[in-house]
Amino acid sequence: MASPDVAEPPASFDLTVETLIIGAGAAGMVAALAAHEAGQEVLLVEADAVPSGSTALSAGLIPAAGTQFQTEAGIQDNAERFAQDIQAKAHDENDPDLVASMASTAAPVIEWLARDHGLPFSLVTDFDYPGHSRRRMHGLPTRSGQELIDALRARIETLDVPLICNRRAIRLYSKENRIFGAQLQLPDDSTETIGCARLILACNGFGGNRTMVSTHMAEIDNAVWFGHDGNRGEAVAWGQALGAATAHLGAYQGHGNVAHPHGILITWATITEGGMQVNCQGKRFWNEAQGYSEAARAVLAQPGGTAWVVFDSRIAAVARQFEDFKNAEKQGAVLAGESIAELAKAAGLPADALANTIGDIPNEGTDAFGRLWSGQTPPLRPTYHAVKVTGALFHTQGGLEVDPATTRVRRAAGGSFDNLHAVGGAACGVSGTGDSGYLSGNGLLAAVTLGYLAGRA
Incomplete structure (x- = not known):
């Protein structure tokens, strides 16, 4: 449970640094690398024994437009088109300046991580993600x-950027709208205080806080929680206690393709490449082309x-280019049949209904659910496969409002805090007000772009 514990600063701190970053997921570590490169004295603290966060549970794909990797693949793209895609998916509910900032920062961050830090990014070139007008997903x-x-x-570790794990921040020290530091709790319940010239909140969202989920997104309350349990909502709670502005707290990324009961993410390529979802009656029930976030509900x-x-x-x-899918196969989650009847028997589905469902898919045009079939995707052929799936909540997309250029947290009364930043899931993202505004990769987009901007601010 999040506790909005804010107090006046003590007379002295156990340790003082220039930039304190709370949370060592992708957002926090990118912020730390950028701040270190800018010559700042950095301390990165993490509640877990090793860095993990929501990033470790994802496919690790980051969307970016206009990169060298796209150019090498013959793909013409730019930040303006990327921003348009983000806004179209979110029904123009996002702050356009925040969208423009993320869209224009993504490519420089990807190329910086590849060039200066040796991360071997490559472009996903063999399938399209819903809502993206170009292939722009980059991954390891x-x-x-x-x-x-x-x-x-x-x-x-190579650059000797100080990272201390098993330290959960439990209190912020503030006076007169300025942050002075934080109190950290150690595994033995003892505490230590860290003073700082500025603070970057990179402790993600509140998907692991069931009370906050029920309050802000009751429609997904019964979903499997597929995020990191450390996402307890401290950033939002601290921000509200400090008088910070929040936005889109009902926004989230869901996913309707998590293997059940195995709890393994099944890539949405199983849909975009021509697959479909059916219920226990062997019948389709919605337009899968809307996206995997909407699929959860x-x-x-x-x-x-x-x-x-x-599929x-x-x-x-x-x-199979995704490690998760290969793991699902190893654990027996992926069933197979040389005929539709054989697959139906393995899955316990009505064979005639499943055969009719697969047979009703048009070669080209729009089906009864409004899904468009291009005519370029081959119909399903043996061997047939099926995975039993359920809906999951991956992470929240609302959070603290930030200045798009500096990531400084905005005050509800106007203006921004001088030395408080929020990045990644701690900040309001660009997924609109609910689940349907989530465009593939929005979570890591916010993590790496805002983390980079905060680190260099």
Whole structure:
């Protein structure tokens, strides 16, 4: 549970640094690398035993427009088109200046991480993500968020940027709208105080705080929590206690393609490449092209709160570039059948209904649910595959309002704090007011761009 514990600063601190960063996920570590490069004295603190966060649970893909990787792939893209895609998905509910800032910063950050820090990014070129008008997803070889976290941590350690784990921030020290430091709790429940010239909150959102989830997004309250349990909402609670402005607290990223009961993310490429979702009656129930965030509510509304994603061996070959999918296969989550009847038997689905559902997919045009089929995607052919899935909450997208250029936290009464920043899930993102505004990669987009801007501010 988040505790908005704010107090006046003590007479002295156990340690004082220039820039204190709370949270060592992708946002915090990118901020630390940028601040270190700018010549600042940095201390990065993490509540867990090792850096992890929501990033480690993701596919680790970061969208960016106009990168060298796109150019090498023959893809013409720019920040303006990227910003338009973000706003279109979010129904123009975002702060346009924040969208423009993230869209224009993403490519420089990707290239900086690749060039200066050796992260081996490459572009996903074999399938499209819903809402993106260009292929702009960049990831590391295994397409794993854990690989991204490990690579960032390796750079932190190589550059001797101070990182201390097993330290949870439990109190902020503030006076006259200025932050003076934080109190940290150690594993033995003892505490220490760290003074700072400025503070960067990189402690993510509040998806692990069920009370806050119920308050702000009750429609997803029964979803599997697929994020990091450390996302307790401290940043929002501290901000509100300090008089900070918040925005879009009902926004979140859901996902309706999590293997059940295995708890493994099944890539949405299983859908975009021509697959579909069916319920326990073997029938489709919605337009899957809307996106995987909206899929969480759609799947949870089905009997038992589950569904089946159905695809074929061609699509499975595309999905295997993701480590999660290979793990799902190893654990037996991916069923197979040489015929529709054989697959239906393995999944416990009505064979005739499943055959009719697959047969009703048009070669080209719009189906009964409004999904457009381009005519370029081959129909499903043996071997057929299916995975039982459920809906999940991945992470919240609302948070503290920040200045788009500096990431300084805005006050509810106007203006901004002089030395308080929020990045990643601690800040309001660019996913609109609910779940349908989430564009693939928005979470890590906010993490790396805001982290970079905060570090260099």
